[in-house]
Amino acid sequence: METPLQQLHSKLWEDRGIALWVKREDLLHPTISGNKWRKLKYNLQEAKRLQHDTLLTFGGAYSNHIAAVAAAGQEFSFKTIGIIRGEEHLPLNPTLRFATSAGMALHYISREAYRQKSEPVYLAQLAEQFRNPYIIPEGGTNALAVKGCTEIVTDIPIDYDYICCASGTGGTLAGIIAGLEGNKQVLGFPALKGGEFLKEEIEQLIHRYNGGRYDNWHLITDYHFGGYAKIKPELLDFIRSFQQEHQLPLEPVYTGKMFYGLVDLIRSGYFPKGSRIVAVHTGGLQGNAGFQERLGIAL
Numbered sequence: 001m002e003t004p005l006q007q008l009h010s011k012l013w014e015d016r017g018i019a020l021w022v023k024r025e026d027l028l029h030p031t032i033s034g035n036k037w038r039k040l041k042y043n044l045q046e047a048k049r050l051q052h053d054t055l056l057t058f059g060g061a062y063s064n065h066i067a068a069v070a071a072a073g074q075e076f077s078f079k080t081i082g083i084i085r086g087e088e089h090l091p092l093n094p095t096l097r098f099a100t101s102a103g104m105a106l107h108y109i110s111r112e113a114y115r116q117k118s119e120p121v122y123l124a125q126l127a128e129q130f131r132n133p134y135i136i137p138e139g140g141t142n143a144l145a146v147k148g149c150t151e152i153v154t155d156i157p158i159d160y161d162y163i164c165c166a167s168g169t170g171g172t173l174a175g176i177i178a179g180l181e182g183n184k185q186v187l188g189f190p191a192l193k194g195g196e197f198l199k200e201e202i203e204q205l206i207h208r209y210n211g212g213r214y215d216n217w218h219l220i221t222d223y224h225f226g227g228y229a230k231i232k233p234e235l236l237d238f239i240r241s242f243q244q245e246h247q248l249p250l251e252p253v254y255t256g257k258m259f260y261g262l263v264d265l266i267r268s269g270y271f272p273k274g275s276r277i278v279a280v281h282t283g284g285l286q287g288n289a290g291f292q293e294r295l296g297i298a299l
C-alpha cells in the first residue's frame with residue numbers, strides 16, 4: 001500500500017538547501033483515514049481469524065478512529081460498536097453522523113467510566129454485554145497497530161534524513177521507529193501536553209513489538225498549542241496559508257500542528273544544510289467538518 005510522495009517547494013527551505021516531501025497517507029483510503037487504516041489492517045485480519053463478527057472500540061465524539069472503525073466495519077463486514085466518551089448531543093456531529101450511517105451502534109458513557117477503558121475487569125464486562133466483540137483500544141493503538149504502522153516506512157522510494165509525524169497515543173510513531181530499525185532520524189510532534197509520558201509509552205510499544213530499543217528519535221513538545229484539540233488563531237492562519245501555498249489539505253488537531261512545528265524548526269535553523277525531510281500526513285481530514293460546525297469557522 002504505497003502512498004504518493006508530494007514534494008513541497010518554498011523559498012524558506014530551498015534557500016537553506018533543505019528538501020521536503022509529504023507522504024500522503026491521507027490518500028490511503030477514502031474513509032478509513034491515513035494512520036488509522038495502517039493501525040486497523042492487522043487487527044481486522046486478527047478479528048477475522050478469531051471469527052469475531054463485531055468490532056468494539058472507544059473514542060471521543062470527534063474521533064478519527066471512531067470514524068475509521070465504522071467505515072472498516074462496513075467495508076469488511078463486521079458489526080461495529082462505538083463506546084463514546086460523554087453525553088449524547090443531538091443532532092449528531094458530522095463524525096458520529098458518519099459513524100452511524102456506516103452502521104456503528106453508539107453507546108455513551110460518563111467521563112469517569114471512560115477512564116476504565118483499559119481495565120481488564122471493565123473490558124470483560126463489555127465483552128459479556130456485547131457478546132464477545134473484538135475489542136480495539138482507544139486510538140486503535142496495540143501491538144498489531146504498531147506492526148501496521150511499520151509499513152508507512154517500508155516503501156518510501158527516495159533517500160532521506162528525517163521523518164516527521166504527529167503523535168497522539170504514540171502508536172504510529174512507535175511503528176515508524178520500529179520499521180526503521182535505527183535508521184534515519186525520527187521526529188514526533190505530540191498533539192497533547194505531556195511529552196515525557198508519551199516517550200515511555202512509545203518505548204514500551206516498540207519493546208513489546210520487536211524487543212528493540214532505539215535512540216534515533218525524539219519528541220518535539222513545543223507545538224501542542226495548549227493541548228489536545230486546542231487551537232489558536234495563529235495555528236488557523238498558518239493552516240490556511242499553508243494549504244493555499246502547497247495545495248495540501250490539513251486539519252488543526254494533528255497535521256496542522258506538526259507542519260507548524262516543522263516550518264518553525266526549519267526557520268530557526270534546526271536542520272543542517274542539505275537535509276532531506278519526509279513529513280507524514282496522517283490524514284484525519286474528516287474532523288474538519290466537526291470543527292467548522294462547532295466553531296463556525298472555515299479552514
Ligand SMILES: *Cc1c(COP(=O)(O)O)cnc(C)c1O
Nearest residue numbers: 168169170171172254282283284
Ligand atoms: C489518530 C491520529 C494521529 C495520532 O496517532 P497515534 O498513533 O495515536 O499517535 C495522528 N494524526 C492523525 C490525523 C490522527 O487521526
